[in-house]
Amino acid sequence: MSRPTPPKATFLTTLMDLPKNVWSSIFRNPLPSNDLERSATSFTNFFLHIHPVKVHKNSLRPTYTFGLGLISFFLFLILTVSGILLMFYYVPSTQQAYDRMLDLRGSVAFGTLLRNMHRWSAHGMVAIVFLHLCRVFLTGSYKKPREFNWVVGVILFLLTLFMSFTGYLLPWDQLAFWAITVGTAIAGYAPIIGKDIQFLLMGGTSVGQEALLRFYVLHVAVLPAILTLMIAIHFWRIRKDGGLSRPEDADPKVSLEAMENAVTPKGSVPEPKKLYGFQGLVRGPLTKVGQIPDNTVFSWPNLFLAELFTFVVTLSAILVLSLLFNAPLEEPVNALHPPNPAKAPWYFLGLQEMVSYSAFWGGIGVPGIFVLLLLGTPYLDRGPKGVGKWFSRDRLLANTIFITFVVANIIFVIIGTFFRGANWAFVTPW
């Protein structure tokens, strides 16, 4: 049957249809109302196409992941946006930096809020990324096939620390200057290359204009670029590894008979856990949706709602913190007047405490061993059991060792923060 001929288009009707036409040229796919359209959201939308069409229910469980990875990413986004806005006002010059910070605090509209958001998001990101690392370890989610993603994750953690460290110097006040002096000095304790690394970081033999410029470039250009790349790889790897880890009993066991009865597409028999993994199967009459029982749900709307909610919570928390607490700004830099004690940023205080026992072992040796152990974990722990569960009994040894290291480090950070006073002598904070 032929289509009814549309009424003759006049210029007036063109004008009247303009809003509708503009809208539909941008949003070419309707809001989903059936499964087909729900599936389509994951590959018809630029911003959503990293997501799978269907996601396992276990991945959405709040008590499984606590959304830590998502929170880290959203904090990164908040940091990027607030950071770019701050870049409009900040100048990395030893003469101007502090004055610019004063301007941000006093005269720029929303300046205080912006700076606070940036600072608390930064501290938050270091903490949340660390907690995310703990979650992934304690659920055994680094095991095959996720080993390399774990390595990428550890690299991301180190990059996060480095980002926070480079940003710490930029206010150019006493707090910043001396914390970075301590941090770069610890870097100098590395054998053979230590002094060269220190010189490379500082662009000289002491923290000054060169160091400020280098840290600025690292902080706003180099590290964000590398971080973005690694985050992209990290997300890509999540998809390629089959989504987030889950326990073995998360999917109902399907017998071979049931599988053979169901009409499979041409090709090899896929593994029971994942019967279909890409969108090609959605088209055509051979879709298995709803025919073989599994525990997946559509990404639209479940996953996206969960992500949106996580973002709202993260943003609320950051906004409340930023309204209540002001980021510190101490005296202008005075290279002749070190505070006593001069403390590194809190995430390096554990290091500084260890350095006070031994410069090399505390600053380079032990942390180096930590990092190597972390990186090597998936290659040292090859047992396949215990994935997808918190504190699985099968992984008691690994979890115990990890918790011990974590607690030790936290104790060092606490000692370094509260129990060390002038000349790094032991003091009580009360």
Next chain:
Amino acid sequence: MRLALAIGTFFILVIHGVVFYNQFFHQWERNQHAYFDQARVLAKTDVERNALAARKPRIEQIVVSNFGETRVDRCTTCHIASDDPRFATYAEPLKAHPYSPVMGDTQKNGKWERRHKFSEFGCTVCHDGQGRGLDPEYSHGRDEYWPDPLLGYTTQEHWRKDFAPKLKGKEYMQANCAQCHTEIAFPGTPLVTKGRELFFSSNCYGCHRIEGLSDGTIGPDLSDVGKKWKLDYLWGRIADPKFILATSIMPKFNLKEEDIKALVVFLKSRKGRNFAETEIQRFKVKLTGGAELVQATIKPVQINPAEMVKQGEKLVLDRACTACHKLGDREGGIAPDLSFEGLLKDGPWIYEHFKNPKSTMPDSIMPAFRFTDDEFKAMTAYLLTLKGTAPTGNGEAIYKALCLRCHGEKGDGQGPIAEHLDPYPRDLTKAGFMNSKPEARLVASIRNGVAGTSMPAWGKLLNEEQAKAVLGHIQTSFTKEPRRELKAKAIPEKNPVAMSKESVARGEGIFVERCAGCHGKKGDGKGPNSLDILPKPRNLRNAFFVDSVDDRRLFESIQYGVQGTAMPPWIDYGLTNNDVGDLINFIRSINQKPKGGQHAAAIQ
């Protein structure tokens, strides 16, 4: 999930509302609106009224580059009426800045004209504070991290409670006037002038350096102390030196509060820069040492020979000598007791000591103060009259009266002033030392003193019996260990090696090899090992001391060591008598006859 999401989103909306509210309706906008409204009431023409009605609040700033770094002063954002004379009687912040002839403002046809125009000077160069801040907490410098709170108006939370109230008052601003107006006795800065006078009359200049005024080396350089420190620190350092630094050796001068204030204002004006000076002028001051300024400030006393002693007394008491020394009921706790000076020392020695302390006492920390010769003579004459009261009683009573101050109440050489003396007072508890010297020598030390050290010749005060009584007290209460008979030692009576260039050269070689580690490369007792040992190694360049000991005693000390000290017996290390003879020749050669006494002829 959707409910939670809805609640969360609503919460964010509320927060945004709060944020926006915070960012608008600033305090400074309210101030400006108040000003506009008031000015409209006072307006005389319609044009003016309409202009004010249309005016919107905005940030006002003055950018000033005349004074070193660029300053951005936004004070007039709140203090918007500061140049509007109609607001002279309003309350802050809408008060007009006062006009005053003291600040150079002039009246022309009944209208005041400002000398220090805001457009040229800004605000912070005179008032301090933080120009870039817009919130009073920051702009007035109440924030404890800001180094320049509003001078005389703002105190910071962490300032000591008993100092803070004294640090308020417009007069503190004179310190900033002196950044440019450095003329001597500038009429607008009386406190700076008074402070400078006090800097000299209280003898601060003896220990402290201020560029162009003085070059004391014992205390910190104060040339830019006004830039480095806030008022509370400056006040505290003068009023209670040990509160900032428990180990400070700065005396506690008992100054009146108005004097402390003058000194604080003067010190606050030392910012290490002078905006009105050209480079050439600065250089000239460096070359001449600011002689004119100094001379204009210190007013020497005209000494009338008939009143010499009285004038000397006034000088000693008024010019802070007792901030270090003890005299009568005044006790500085740093330097020796002057109460017996007339008996213990003679005129030439005292005068010499005034002119150049190190020429009579080589390791003294006493600065050379700038008095005229006549003033020195008067002070010498006064000191010669001090004979004190001879102590009575047993050895213990005499010890308490005369010895305790240096040798300590436990006799361990840690008396209250011990740390300021060089060499240290002897530790009398060291039985090793006390029991290895013949009693006659110990009594002689008490009666004749030890040349080149702070141990005076108490024999001028005590007779033989009293001296022996003191020694007895020391031996029983401090040394405790009983004496044993001293072994005879094989020591030559005099140096077997004749003095010659070769002998001195050999001796120097041995000295550098064996002795310099403790006695120092220069033989002044400041070798690297000296940091860890007490008593410190002898300063072998102390000519008074070295000349007072004979060769035999030097032989004994070197070959057999000095028990109770770190001086080892070098005979055990293979030094022969000839080696020691060379050493002694070397030591004597570095102690030429002291040049002191060149001024002594001035005293009859």
